[in-house]
Amino acid sequence: MIFDDDNFIDGLRNRNEDALEYTIDRFTPIVTSVVGKVLECYGKETKEECISDVFVSVWWNIERFKGEGTVFKNWICAVARFKAIDYYRRFANKENVISINTTVSPDVLDEIITNEDRKEVVELLNILVPEDRKIFSMRFFLGMKVKEIALQLNLSEAIVSNRIYKGKERIKRCIEIEARKGQELEEVDVSEG
Template identity: 30%
Template sequence: MNDDNLIKLLKKNPSRGLSCAIEQYGGLVKTIAVRIIGYENQQDIEECVSDVFVELWKSIDNYNKDKGILKNYIISIARFVCINKFKRKMNHTEIIPLEESGLELDFDMDDEVSAIINKKIIKETIYSLPQPDKDIFIRRYYLYETVKDIAETLGLNAKMVENKLYRGKENLKLALLENGIII
């Protein structure tokens, strides 16, 4: 089902619209919940998934397709809901209601919880790269070695190192987008 039809369905027949939204985006939302909350508490994950779709239904009138696709809007809601749940678990008391957020939901990277989650996603993505791509990426962006030095150390030519860095950045960007980090 395309975004326009799903939005119309959410407005016209909320229960059917929510069923379709869950069918279409439930796996994505659950993945985001697991990454933010952790695997340990399945009940919290299921609550978050449910809360995300309730918030989607409540805020569907705030969705503006000129600002992005529905999938990214749902990812933003999922991150917002799950981060609030995570904060509650960590005994933080300040929870911002979604309605008061204005649904711009562009999370500040200085926010402690977002920074922790983002670092975890980046680390997992880097460590999932094949060799020598992982070594190249770490040497360049964590150890600040030059492309020339990396190429010499690993016995590759500089152009190959640049290509592997480019592909690594593309993989990282894709992983961040899939996990709700809007770039």
């Protein structure tokens, strides 16, 4: 069967390798661009490995895509971006300081998430240990189910669920602490004025 923009998604869902080949041929330039922006300070080999992982992720998670071919480009860009962020974190310095270059084309970024929200999300995820950050990315950015995450990371579903629960609680406490600090600063400003 010959694949084109109208039928490649159905081919991917039916696990047709020719559809995957079409997807790779069609979307490699944009995936390369997105990955290259995030991993610009890393070598060609790292970028190529990440790009390959993007297409593997698309292959195994195509059922998560709920849309037509016209929005597939945005979806694969989001997958590429988050996969590249995972790579960046993996190779970042030991302090896990994250400095993400967000100069991807505006039409893609506007549909994924705003700059302010993205910075806030990355800062919140930084309070989690690396494995928990990966679980959160898989669950909330890629939309994977707990069972799928458990299989991919070779963990039990109970462990994955527990880490998600504890991670949410930790993030919630962090937000509450920041909110209290903000209120205290406002009270100080008002009393001094």
